[in-house]
Amino acid sequence: MKTGAKILVESLLHEGVNTIFGYPGGTVLPIYDELYDSPLRHILVRHEQAAIHAADGYARASGRVGVCLATSGPGACNLVTGIATAYMDSVPVVAITGQVPTTLLGNDAFQESDITGITLPITKHSYLLNNVRDVGKTVHEAFYIAGTGRMGPVLIDVPKDVQTDVVNEPEAVPEKVSIRGYQPTVRGHPKQIEKAVGMISGAERPLIYAGGGVIASGGDAELIRLAEALMIPVTTTLMGLGAIPSHHPLNLGMLGMHGTQSANYAVTECDLLIAIGARFDDRVTGKLESFAPNAQIIHIDIDPAEIGKNKAVDLPIVGDVGHVLREINKKLTKKTVQGLWNGRIAEWKQQSGEKKVLDTSILTPQYVVRTLSDILDGAGIIVTEVGQNQMWAAQHFSFTRPRQWISSGGLGTMGYGFPAAIGASIACPDEAVIDIAGDGSFQMNIQELATVVQYNIPVKVMILNNQYLGMVRQWQELFYDRRYSYTEMPSVDFVGIAKAYGVPGMCVTDPADVGDAIQTSLAHDGPYILDFRIEREENVMPMVPAGAAINEMILGENR
């Protein structure tokens, strides 16, 4: 005889889960009681939004499904932003919520909310369990759905009576999940692959545009193989950072709104764009008609719904990016160096001074990120908040591998970074995990300082503190005549706040102290906070104004 709660916890262990992030409440008491003497590790966060972000960070850092748990009503509703964040970036997460007993469902009972209804448009799938017999099978299915195909969040809503009901003979859970309406296409169509090989071999100015799908599928090695075989330059999206090392000679860096000049010019002039696990997001394409205007487009993606969604493509290939690239690589024979094309790109790089030495007479965020990058020398995991801090981190950190970059791309969720860093640190305890933060974003989940203290999670928070909601201020400066409407945030004593929670920290105002401060924080065995008082009105450049073509960049000062 087993209760639903017991089956649930056992099922999680069966899926190989070792840590869950959660926050208790009345409707999950039976589950919490099971957790009390279960080998499953539970991290008590201070806000449910942090639980889902932490599960998300855990998933992005490890490539495994992240799990969080919350009570019904307010607890479940606090997950919503995090579920949407995971959905937009295709992150495999299973969110478990308590629910009022089935007898009270739909009654506006205390702490009831229709969470499956609320999250319908932001989950890959969801379940409202109404029978204890279904618990095991549902958990197994949920993990399968979350972690296969185009990954995404799955919600399981568990009424309290389902947690306490017992079954004598729990139904056997089939090892292999088979769902009629869900059969992701993994292999690309051989004919299409053949055609792709022809198009790639025949192109004069090919360009690879790689997105988060490359990282999700583990296709990075094949991507680099393809690029190197024909000397094809590569640009990545924000989500694709780390798919190819930043220092790789063929890497042009990020494209789009805050992309590099060479990447954005290359897109504009290429004759073949090979889009791999990328979705032509509007932050990437700018004005659609001017995006890759002279190019034929090959689009490789596991999600057929992404193909042709924003931009018509000449050759669609539906399948797992890693698989498809391997097949293409096997068939590629022509080994030509596109000398002219790469020469032109090198010229752009040169002209824009993309790697030029930074100004160190004042404390700039770019210098802080570069110094961190130099000190870590290829190691570490960078998590960010949202805004300028995110873009400076993306532009100036040198990535060496996939899953080293964790950031909310699709939804752009402020407050994401710190809890996601907690998840990443738990997934990868041997890595230095750094949350590059804005002073605004950090204050959205600052209460998690208590969590990192309780479990001694050695996350380092580096606040690029401009006392503004910087990215919004930048838009106001450029497009609203410097009318800084409600974007100034007076100075906060972050070191003092951290101290009150029991986290040591340091405030840095002099560029000469940056290196030492970072070394000190990394050497500290536990969480640490660095409050960098940066140049207040520094901008992220280059920038493509919303709606402009991506080669129409504002270059501005680029310190």
Next chain:
Amino acid sequence: MRPHTISVLVENRPGVLSRVAGLFTRRGFNIESLAVGTCEEPGMSRITAVVIADDEIIEQVKKQLNKLINVIKVSDITYTEHVAREIALIKVAAEPGSSRAEVMQLADNFRARIIDVGTRTVILEVTGDTGKIDALEKLLHQYGIKELVRTGKIAMPRGSKTISSKK
């Protein structure tokens, strides 16, 4: 933009209808009609939705519908030769005397059945394609329509072609 008739074969699970409908409403277009009921496969339902949109957008929505875990098959039968029907119940003011006789006459012409006769009203049941029901509705307006319900359109390809999941 034109009306598209989309047939969606789904597993009979809670939430499926809202997921399907949600994908249309999210794009901001109106569902002209929506009819749901069981079908030839046990445990399955067929949803017939009529929506007005561009071909391109419909293509996208079809792909999104296919992504839903409980959706087995999506067919846009707009350009396939098909038969389509809906049923309407129309309660018409029909005072005893000449107007009642006229309404009865009209009903007869449209092969509508009179399924209820009250002292001042009659209820007609009419089956047909959307155009026929629209036409009858227009003609009945002069007598006064008290109440009208339509089932929404259901449709099926002509001949041996099917929209079932079996090939």
